[in-house]
Amino acid sequence: xxxxxxxxxxxxxxxxxxxxxxxxxxxxxxxxxxxxxxxxxxxxxxxxxxxxxxxxxxxxxxxxxxxxxxxxxxxxxxxxxxxxxxxxxxxxxxxxxxxxxxxxxxxxxxxxxxxxxxxxxxxxxxxxxxxxxxxxxxxxxxxxxxxxxxxxxxxxxxxxxxxxxxxxxxxxxxxxxxxxxxxxxxxxxxxxxxxxxxxxxxxxxxxxxxxxxxxxxxxxxxxxxxxxxxxxxxxxxxxxxxxxxxxxxxxxxxxxxxxxxxxxxxxxxxxxxxxxxxxxxxxxxxxxxxxxxxxxxxxxxxxxxxxxxxxxxxxxxxxxxxxxxxxxxxxxxxxxxxxxxxxxxxxxxxxxxxxxxxxxxxxxxxxxxxxxxxxxxxxxxxxxxxxxxxxxxxxxxxxxxxxxxxxxxxxxxxxxxxxxxxxxxxxxxxxxxxxxxxxxxxxxxxxxxxxxxxxxxxxxxxxxxxxxxxxxxxxxxxxxxxxxxxxxxxxxxxxxxxxxxxxxxxxxxxxxxxxxxxxxxxxxxxx
RNA sequence: GCGGGUAUAGCUUAGUGGUAAAGCCCUAGCCUUCCAAGCUAGUUAUGUGGGUUCGAUUCCCACUACCCGCUCCA
Numbered sequence: 011x012x013x014x015x016x017x018x019x020x021x022x023x024x025x026x027x028x029x030x031x032x033x034x035x036x037x038x039x040x041x042x043x044x045x046x047x048x049x050x051x052x053x054x055x056x057x058x059x060x061x062x063x064x065x066x067x068x069x070x071x072x073x074x075x076x077x078x079x080x081x082x083x084x085x086x087x088x089x090x091x092x093x094x095x096x097x098x099x100x101x102x103x104x105x106x107x108x109x110x111x112x113x114x115x116x117x118x119x120x121x122x123x124x125x126x127x128x129x130x131x132x133x134x135x136x137x138x139x140x141x142x143x144x145x146x147x148x149x150x151x152x153x154x155x156x157x158x159x160x161x162x163x164x165x166x167x168x169x170x171x172x173x174x175x176x177x178x179x180x181x182x183x184x185x186x187x188x189x190x191x192x193x194x195x196x197x198x199x200x201x202x203x204x205x206x207x208x209x210x211x212x213x214x215x216x217x218x219x220x221x222x223x224x225x226x227x228x229x230x231x232x233x234x235x236x237x238x239x240x241x242x243x244x245x246x247x248x249x250x251x252x253x254x255x256x257x258x259x260x261x262x263x264x265x266x267x268x269x270x271x272x273x274x275x276x277x278x279x280x281x282x283x284x285x286x287x288x289x290x291x292x293x294x295x296x297x298x299x300x301x302x303x304x305x306x307x308x309x310x311x312x313x314x315x316x317x318x319x320x321x322x323x324x325x326x327x328x329x330x331x332x333x334x335x336x337x338x339x340x341x342x343x344x345x346x347x348x349x350x351x352x353x354x355x356x357x358x359x360x361x362x363x364x365x366x367x368x369x370x371x372x373x374x375x376x377x378x379x380x381x382x383x384x385x386x387x388x389x390x391x392x393x394x395x396x397x398x399x400x401x402x403x404x405x406x407x408x409x410x411x412x413x414x415x416x417x418x419x420x421x422x423x424x425x426x427x428x429x430x431x432x433x434x435x436x437x438x439x440x441x442x443x444x445x446x447x448x449x450x451x452x453x454x455x456x457x458x459x460x461x462x463x464x465x466x467x468x469x470x471x472x473x474x475x476x477x478x479x480x481x482x483x484x485x486x487x488x489x490x491x492x493x494x495x496x497x498x499x500x501x502x503x504x505x506x507x508x509x510x511x512x513x514x515x516x517x518x519x520x521x522x523x524x525x526x527x528x529x530x531x532x533x534x535x536x537x
Numbered sequence: 538g539c540g541g542g543u544a545u546a547g548c549u550u551a552g553u554g555g556u557a558a559a560g561c562c563c564u565a566g567c568c569u570u571c572c573a574a575g576c577u578a579g580u581u582a583u584g585u586g587g588g589u590u591c592g593a594u595u596c597c598c599a600c601u602a603c604c605c606g607c608u609c610c611a
Contacts, residue, residue, distance in 0.1 A: 020605070032548055044584055045602040112539045114608045272538065272609060334611065444570060477572030496570065518572070
């Protein structure tokens with residue numbers, strides 16, 4: 011991305027964030043108290059948008075299918091579940107920082123080296139009387155000049171100088187001693203500089219259960235789930251036994267998950283608390299790869315149906331070396347956000363890994379018995395795992411548009427429009443009396459509002475000029491606005507009585523429609 | 538976690554070591570027959586905590602949050 015387009019996209023993102031706040035889509039969590047890093051709240055319109063997304067996902071994948079059932083698992087998770095799944099031991103990366111270059115390295119990826127470590131206790135500058143006391147070391151691998159190690163050390167100590175005019179070369183190193191080391195990972199292979207001690211970042215939120223729980227009582231430890239999937243695997247047998255389903259079948263769940271991200275970024279994209287929409291689709295081993303491809307297509311079709319066009323999505327077939335060791339195939343579905351192409355969803359063929367680890371962890375059989383073939387085996391699983399908040403953000407970014415329109419006075423102005431698909435739009439229809447000081451118009455508009463509210467989200471507005479009310483609805487993406495005018499109340503002939511104008515958001519075109527047809531017209535288009 | 542930047546009203550911005558300004562938005566009223574009209578009135582702000590000072594929104598320090606780059610993302 012070029013600097014210019016990067017700048018443009020930053021501005022675009024700022025506009026989107028500003029609109030989201032101004033119109034009540036997304037607020038910063040605990041804003042009143044200065045904000046909570048990596049957490050966001052949905053305002054009234056954001057909540058409607060999110061409900062529409064989750065409802066539609068549920069409808070398409072659960073309600074309209076016979077082979078997928080729902081689950082709503084607890085967020086607090088038994089430590090044994092996450093030990094078995096590998097999250098307690100493995101859901102962390104030990105990291106080191108280079109003391110000189112400040113580069114961050116993964117401790118497990120540093121190549122071990124041997125050589126002579128030059129240790130120092132500090133440095134001083136005799137002319138100015140400046141000095142610093144701080145242990146530091148540089149590794150000189152065999153065959154390198156020891157003066158190079160000293161030069162590196164001077165560069166390190168020079169960063170503490172307050173007077174930047176002093177040359178690192180004029181620093182005197184203090185307390186030099188050497189040490190022979192073999193196969194060490196404490197130094198940066200790039201420059202020989204000492205690294206910080208490896209720090210483990212476990213990405214799970216730990217908590218304690220029980221009123222009397224004490225720090226020392228290991229058994230009281232519980233976790234906020236880092237993914238919704240584990241409760242599905244753990245309840246797999248109960249669902250199977252109570253639902254009379256046969257493979258292939260799926261269990262779907264929508265819910266909050268928590269990851270203590272080191273670095274939350276990009277608005278709501280990487281949040282510490284987020285919502286997932288996951289399906290674990292259980293199948294015979296021989297069907298796994300085929301079903302992974304089918305799920306990819308099904309999910310791409312879903313995004314199209316909610317208004318995210320296929321050409322803005324990128325499918326990444328994750329290569330062997332980047333895939334989790336248990337996965338035989340993984341696709342990432344990515345979206346072109348203004349801040350870059352980023353993942354919305356992973357469709358992963360996880361083999362029988364999850365059921366096998368819980369079988370082992372619990373000591374109880376997770377096998378499926380096939381009545382026909384009399385076989386007992388572990389089912390495999392395909393997991394389409396979508397980020398709900400990420401999809402919301404994609405919907406918002408995709409919908410945002412500014413167009414230049416010329417008003418009656420010939421002046422150019424900007425019309426901000428959220429072009430949500432009617433299915434996702436937080437408000438489906440605005441209902442306005444043309445004038446608010448004409449009681450007959452107001453009464454009729456209230457009637458229309460009342461008629462529609464059982465079926466959809468309706469926004470009634472009588473304040474300000476009609477044009478302003480239209481524009482206000484454009485900005486929150488309301489696809490239609492209905493205006494009750496003097497024709498509606500029969501002032502211009504009986505033919506037009508009980509008809510209204512319906513104005514479409516994107517084209518701004520209006521047509522006349524009978525009030526009696528309104529409900530059907532709208533329902534046909536928002537389903 | 539590192540480096541850089543930012544923080545004034547709901548939004549966008551101005552400004553000052555001594556009463557914080559404007560536009561838009563919003564609310565109420567008047568008016569108004571279809572695309573951000575007009576008039577009148579009104580609400581609302583210096584992120585948090587310290588320090589310097591007679592006095593700090595302004596200067597200094599710390600913290601928090603957000604943005605950009607790096608890093609990370611089972």
